[in-house]
Each structure stands twice: as structure tokens, then as C-alpha cells.
Amino acid sequence: MILQVIVDISTNEIDRTFDYEGDDMPLGSRVAVEFGKNRLIGFVIGKTDKSEFANLKTAKYLDTPISSEQLELLYFMRAAYHLRYIDAIRLFVPAKLREERDPEYTRTYLRPDDSRTLDELVEAVGGRAKKQLDALKHIAAMGGQFLNFAVAQFGTSAISGLREKGILIDSKVHERTSPMKTLCKHDKTVVLTPAQASAVDKITKGSGVFLLHGVTGSGKTEVYERVIDNMLSEGKTAIMLVPEISLTPQMLGLFRARFGDTVAILHSGLNASERYDEWKRLKDGEAKIAIGARSAIFAPLENIGTIIIDEEHDSSYQSESNPRYDTKAVAKFRAHLSGASLVLGSATPDIETYANAVSGEYKLITLAERISRHKLPEMEIVDMTQEFRSGNRSIFSKSLIDAIGETLSRGEQAMLFLNRRGFSSFIRCKECGYIAKCEDCDVSLTYHKADNELKCHYCGRRYHALTKCPNCGSSEIKQGRIGTEKVVEELKSLFPDVRTLRMDNDTTTRRDSYFKILSSFGAGEADVLVGTQMIAKGHDFANVTLVGILEADAALYFSDYRSSERTFQLITQVAGRAGRAEKQGRVILQTYAPRHYVFQFGKSYDYTGFFKKEINTRLVTKFPPYTKIVRVLLTSLEEQDAVDSTRSAYKAMQALQKQYGSFVYLGAAKSPVTRMNGLIRYQILARIEPDIFGSVMPEIYAIADGNRPKKGNIFVEINPQSMI
Numbered sequence: 016m017i018l019q020v021i022v023d024i025s026t027n028e029i030d031r032t033f034d035y036e037g038d039d040m041p042l043g044s045r046v047a048v049e050f051g052k053n054r055l056i057g058f059v060i061g062k063t064d065k066s067e068f069a070n071l072k073t074a075k076y077l078d079t080p081i082s083s084e085q086l087e088l089l090y091f092m093r094a095a096y097h098l099r100y101i102d103a104i105r106l107f108v109p110a111k112l113r114e115e116r117d118p119e120y121t122r123t124y125l126r127p128d129d130s131r132t133l134d135e136l137v138e139a140v141g142g143r144a145k146k147q148l149d150a151l152k153h154i155a156a157m158g159g160q161f162l163n164f165a166v167a168q169f170g171t172s173a174i175s176g177l178r179e180k181g182i183l184i185d186s187k188v189h190e191r192t193s194p195m196k197t198l199c200k201h202d203k204t205v206v207l208t209p210a211q212a213s214a215v216d217k218i219t220k221g222s223g224v225f226l227l228h229g230v231t232g233s234g235k236t237e238v239y240e241r242v243i244d245n246m247l248s249e250g251k252t253a254i255m256l257v258p259e260i261s262l263t264p265q266m267l268g269l270f271r272a273r274f275g276d277t278v279a280i281l282h283s284g285l286n287a288s289e290r291y292d293e294w295k296r297l298k299d300g301e302a303k304i305a306i307g308a309r310s311a312i313f314a315p316l317e318n319i320g321t322i323i324i325d326e327e328h329d330s331s332y333q334s335e336s337n338p339r340y341d342t343k344a345v346a347k348f349r350a351h352l353s354g355a356s357l358v359l360g361s362a363t364p365d366i367e368t369y370a371n372a373v374s375g376e377y378k379l380i381t382l383a384e385r386i387s388r389h390k391l392p393e394m395e396i397v398d399m400t401q402e403f404r405s406g407n408r409s410i411f412s413k414s415l416i417d418a419i420g421e422t423l424s425r426g427e428q429a430m431l432f433l434n435r436r437g438f439s440s441f442i443r444c445k446e447c448g449y450i451a452k453c454e455d456c457d458v459s460l461t462y463h464k465a466d467n468e469l470k471c472h473y474c475g476r477r478y479h480a481l482t483k484c485p486n487c488g489s490s491e492i493k494q495g496r497i498g499t500e501k502v503v504e505e506l507k508s509l510f511p512d513v514r515t516l517r518m519d520n521d522t523t524t525r526r527d528s529y530f531k532i533l534s535s536f537g538a539g540e541a542d543v544l545v546g547t548q549m550i551a552k553g554h555d556f557a558n559v560t561l562v563g564i565l566e567a568d569a570a571l572y573f574s575d576y577r578s579s580e581r582t583f584q585l586i587t588q589v590a591g592r593a594g595r596a597e598k599q600g601r602v603i604l605q606t607y608a609p610r611h612y613v614f615q616f617g618k619s620y621d622y623t624g625f626f627k628k629e630i631n632t633r634l635v636t637k638f639p640p641y642t643k644i645v646r647v648l649l650t651s652l653e654e655q656d657a658v659d660s661t662r663s664a665y666k667a668m669q670a671l672q673k674q675y676g677s678f679v680y681l682g683a684a685k686s687p688v689t690r691m692n693g694l695i696r697y698q699i700l701a702r703i704e705p706d707i708f709g710s711v712m713p714e715i716y717a718i719a720d721g722n723r724p725k726k727g728n729i730f731v732e733i734n735p736q737s738m739i
């Protein structure tokens with residue numbers, strides 16, 4: 016039998032099958048092969064009787080980790096995102112399966128020979144072998160030790176001496192480490208509200224895509240859990256995706272408690288063995304529910320009854336580095352493939368998702384009421400231009416200072432949010448709130464220090480840097496941006512005794528430190544937590560009664576067509592942090608644009624009002640969902656190389672534009688971040704009507720393949736979440 020094998024090397028040149036001899040085996044099998052001078056892992060994706068090559072080498076069968084359904088997913092992702100075979104395959108199999116060594120590997124464990132007493136063993140070693148005696152006594156005291164630890168501690172010769180004399184006996188121990196195994200299952204019985212019961216019923220009996228729209232605390236999680244319960248009792252399996260940042264230990268604990276060992280949890284804190292173990296439990300059918308961040312969509316489950324995506328608006332569902340893919344689109348395909356329902360849940364759905372619900376493509380289920388009698392907190396909007404004009408030069412408004420003071424004196428806690436995304440920075444007039452915007456795109460301009468000019472990241476149009484506000488003439492026109500350190504500093508000067516914690520990308524490069532800061536705040540070790548939107552998600556602190564949003568409009572002027580949407584999502588989410596328990600919460604939102612519709616709708620938590628306004632803006636400006644944005648990003652070590660490739664790719668795109676009538680927009684420019692990791696960056700941007708998108712995309716991928724910079728790379732992104 017001739018096997019067509021994808022080998023485990025990720026380059027464009029090797030992105031095809033290679034022929035090997037081998038036994039007949041299912042597609043999706045894993046094999047060991049000779050490739051050049053190396054022995055590599057490969058995956059069988061095709062079989063034939065004849066090969067055009069002679070003297071084929073033999074592939075050795077290992078196992079079959081990839082199902083036929085996953086293979087279909089592979090072809091879908093290859094077509095939709097132009098992924099290399101191996102990059103997609105690596106999403107399906109844990110890293111442990113990329114080595115030939117048995118992934119169920121065991122470690123050698125040493126035990127003293129238990130047919131003899133310790134004294135007899137000591138005698139057997141003999142008085143002169145001092146090192147051996149030390150080792151024996153130490154290991155005996157612990158009852159045993161792993162071979163590699165023992166060798167590291169006492170040296171190879173001492174340990175092999177003891178093993179040769181039969182004083183230490185080898186045994187094999189399986190290294191299986193299922194995380195959080197200890198939590199046991201318990202049932203909490205809540206009676207569903209009529210709205211929840213009807214949602215559960217519709218989803219369980221229905222098919223297709225559901226949008227579960229419900230304010231925070233409306234009981235969405237309970238709905239997900241019931242739907243999963245129902246699927247399990249029908250003998251089916253389930254996948255639930257949550258943003259990585261919400262995979263808190265508490266949240267995982269709740270799911271463990273509810274579903275016990277039937278749930279496998281995949282998150283970035285697992286090491287390779289733990290990840291393999293969870294994968295294996297799913298593959299073997301021991302676990303029937305996969306919960307995790309976006310990559311859990313590739314879980315090795317069969318007979319899937321439902322796929323749930325919580326916080327479906329979260330930007331982390333789009334993978335922005337290789338392999339690039341959109342989790343929601345993959346989930347939709349997978350759900351369809353296995354006849355499962357897809358549930359998208361959010362308090363503030365993605366505009367595109369909600370538009371699909373309005374058009375009837377998705378089924379809309381609304382949970383309008385909160386479960387508890389507690390209302391969402393009151394939101395107060397403070398006009399910072401007013402504060403500035405009345406002489407307050409602080410980053411805190413008078414209102415917020417007073418509120419912090421009251422909160423501290425009651426012994427309660429506050430959270431202060433700064434809104435920061437990416438690197439870029441908008442220009443704002445402190446007197447009147449004027450923001451410099453692109454005349455063509457209605458997104459804010461970014462100041463580029465190196466060129467001393469303002470640029471639009473969507474069309475590349477350039478403007479002179481401003482020294483005076485064109486609106487009011489003030490020279491207080493500056494980059495609007497403050498950091499968390501600055502906030503803590505000012506807070507301390509106002510309240511010298513305040514205990515603060517700070518969380519942003521600098522303080523939390525690691526997952527552990529992120530949870531450490533949160534749990535220390537939860538334990539009351541600080542009065543105020545200052546952070547970026549990282550602290551907005553899914554953490555409930557009963558003693559938090561005040562939430563301050565310092566730069567509510569910063570995301571608004573980030574040069575991104577999703578700015579308003581993101582801002583609405585953020586303020587709703589942040590507001591949800593205040594007063595989760597018995598105490599009434601309060602939100603103070605500081606902005607330079609108090610009349611912006613996002614705050615007017617945000618203040619009353621009016622998502623549908625916001626949606627109507629926003630979708631109209633998108634229609635007029637021709638942004639998604641009315642177009643698809645395609646970015647072709649080109650990088651190179653050398654400027655000229657990047658320019659050459661950009662030029663020729665751009666030319667080809669122009670020809671394509673002509674052939675298809677017209678794109679809504681096409682342009683080429685330096686990327687907003689002109690250099691990253693030593694590479695020069697250029698980009699070609701296009702906005703394309705949805706109805707021609709399907710036929711245009713393959714051609715754009717072909718153009719990308721044909722115009723790769725010699726000393727760099729080329730990437731194609733669809734509706735990118737960030738444009739740096």
C-alpha cells in the first residue's frame with residue numbers, strides 16, 4: 016500500500032504529501048518515517064496503489080490520533096485560511112505526539128529491595144562505598160526515588176552500583192498527571208427561570224446556530240450547563256469555549272464540581288504531559304466534555320451534540336499568528352459537520368453576530384432579566400473637558416476622588432480601569448475633546464513620532480501633525496494616554512494610606528502572577544486594584560462596590576472600525592464588576608466625549624439601541640459586516656525587498672480588482688508598526704463586498720504565494736482584530 020504522508024515540518028516547500036510504503040491503515044494515522052537524514056513523525060492523509068516514485072521507504076504505524084471528521088476540518092481550514100497541512104494537524108494532536116517515543120511514557124522509579132531489611136542492604140553495600148551508602152539511606156528514607164532525580168543527586172556511578180548489586184530495584188511508573196483530579200462531583204440543583212428553561216429547551220431540541228444574548232448575571236452559564244447535561248444524557252459530547260483569561264481556577268473548579276471526571280480542561284497553564292492526558296481522556300471517550308480556550312475547538316471528540324462559545328465577542332477567538340483562523344467560523348463548520356448546535360453567548364454580542372441574528376440566520380434567544388434582585392450598577396458619566404476647564408488637572412475627576420474616599424472609609428474595595436490596546440495613541444484636545452480623525456474613514460489618526468505626522472491605519476492617508484486644536488485653537492492638543500503607574504502614583508498622593516495592586520502587561524507576563532494578583536485582591540490585601548481591561552473579565556469580588564473607568568474613550572479612538580463596539584463591550588463588562596454581591600455598586604466613567612452614543616447607550620445597558628446605531632454607521636462607511644477587510648502583511652529584513660514584493664503584489668491585486676469590477680477599497684502602505692522583531696513591515700489593505708469574497712480569496716492567497724519577499728514572509732488576514 017502506498018501511503019501519502021504529511022511530515023512534521025512546517026515550511027511552504029514541504030507543504031505536500033510524500034509517498035511511503037506501508038501497511039493499510041486508516042487515514043489520520045500517525046507514522047514514523049525517514050525523511051532525508053532525519054527520522055520524523057508523519058500523518059497519513061491519503062492512500063493509493065501506485066506511486067510515480069521508485070524505491071519508497073517504509074512508514075511505521077504508530078497510532079491513529081486524527082478522526083475522519085477532523086480531516087474534514089483540516090480541508091476546510093486549508094481552503095478557508097490557506098493553512099499548511101502540518102500547521103492545521105498540529106492543532107489536532109498534542110505536542111507529545113510529535114515525538115516517536117511512546118507518549119504514555121513511564122519513568123524509572125527506584126525502590127530499595129524489600130526482601131531484605133535496611134541493615135542487610137547497608138551491609139551488602141559494604142563500608143567503603145560512602146556515596147552508595149548515602150544514596151541508599153536517602154532513597155530508603157523516602158521509600159523510593161525517580162531514577163533521574165537520584166542520578167542528579169548522587170551521581171551515575173553510585174546509583175548504577177546500587178542497581179547492579181540489586182540493592183535498588185527498578186520499577187516503571189506511569190507519569191499521568193490529570194490536573195485537579197481531586198475535586199469531586201456534586202450536584203447543585205437550581206430551578207431554572209422560565210426564560211432559562213425555554214432557552215435550554217430550544218437549544219436542546221433545535222439545530223443550527225443560536226445567539227444567547229443575556230446581560231451579565233442573567234444565568235447564561237446555567238443554561239450552558241443544562242444543555243451539556245442534556246447532551247450527555249443523550250449519549251453525546253460537548254465542547255465549551257471560553258476566553259483564556261476567564262479560565263480562572265474558580266471557574267474550572269465549578270465545572271469540575273459539576274461534571275467531575277467527564278470534563279477535560281485544556282488551558283495554557285498545562286504542561287505537555289497534562290495536555291496529552293486531557294487530550295487522551297477525550298480521545299478514549301473517558302471524558303465527554305472539552306472546556307478550554309479557542310484551541311479546544313479541535314478537541315478529539317466524536318458525536319458532538321453542542322458547541323458553546325461563551326463571551327463570543329471576545330477578540331481572542333481570532334488567532335492572529337500562524338496558524339491564523341477564526342474560531343467561530345471553524346466552530347460553525349464543525350457543528351454543521353457533526354449535526355451539533357452552536358451556541359454563541361454574550362451580554363454584548365459581536366455586531367456581526369447580532370446582525371446575523373436580526374437577519375434570521377441565527378436564532379436569537381434573549382435572557383432579559385438578571386437572576387438576582389440586584390440591579391446592574393448605576394453608571395455616572397463624567398465630562399473630563401469640563402473638569403479640565405474648571406481647573407482640575409488631575410487624572411481623577413472630583414466625583415471619582417470623592418467616591419474613592421467614601422469607599423475606602425467604608426472598608427470596601429475599588430477597581431480602576433485604564434483602557435489600553437496595542438501600541439498606538441490618538442491625539443486629543445484637552446479643552447474641547449476634539450479628536451483628530453481621518454476624513455475618509457472616520458477612525459482616529461495615530462501620531463507617528465519618527466515622521467512627525469498623523470496617519471490613518473485603514474487607508475494610509477497622512478496628515479500634518481497638529482500644534483493647535485482646529486476646533487477651539489487650544490494648544491493643549493496631546494497624545495491622550497496614561498499608564499497604570501501614573502494612576503497608582505496619583506492615587507497615593509491623594510490617599511497616602513491606600514493599599515494598591517497593579518495589573519497590566521508589564522506586571523503579568525505569566526499566568527500565575529495574574530492569578531496571584533487577583534487572589535490577593537480577593538483576599539482583601541489591597542483596597543484598590545488598578546489595571547487594564549485584563550481585570551474586566553469574569554472575576555467576582557464581593558467587596559468591590561466602586562468601579563472607575565479612567566479613559567473610557569481611549570478604545571474609542573483607537574484607529575479601528577470596531578472602536579465603538581469594543582468600548583460598549585468593555586464598559587458593560589467592567590460595570591458588571593461592581594456590586595456582585597449584596598452591596599449596591601457604583602460605576603464612574605470618565606470621558607472627553609460624554610455625548611458619544613456609546614456612553615449614552617452604555618449608561619442604560621441598552622445593547623439593542625447601540626446595535627441599531629452602530630450597524631447603520633457600518634452600512635454608511637462600508638465596514639464589516641457590509642464588507643470583509645483583507646490585509647496582506649509583508650515582512651522582510653530589507654526595505655527594498657519588502658517594497659518590491661509589496662509593489663508586485665499590489666499590482667496583482669489591482670488587476671484582480673479590475674477583473675471583479677471593484678473593491679470598496681484597495682491600498683498599499685507601510686504597516687502602522689513599520690518594524691517589528693527586526694523586520695520591515697508593509698501591508699496591502701482591501702475591503703471587499705461579501706458576495707464576491709468567496710471567489711476573490713483563493714486568488715488573493717495565490718497572489719500572496721507568488722509574491723513572498725525573499726528575505727521575509729507574507730501573511731493574509733481576514734477582518735484582523737488589530738492592525739499593527
Ligand code: ADP
Nearest residue numbers: 205206207208230231232233234235236237386
Ligand atoms: P451569566 O453567565 O449570564 O453571567 P450566571 O449563569 O453566572 O450568569 O448566573 C448568575 C448567578 O445566578 C450565578 O451565581 C448562578 O449560580 C445563579 N443562577 C443562575 N440561574 C439560577 C436560577 N435559575 N436560580 C437561582 N440562581 C441561579
Ligand code: ZN
Nearest residue numbers: 453456471474
Ligand atoms: Zn483613512
Ligand code: ZN
Nearest residue numbers: 444447484487
Ligand atoms: Zn479643542
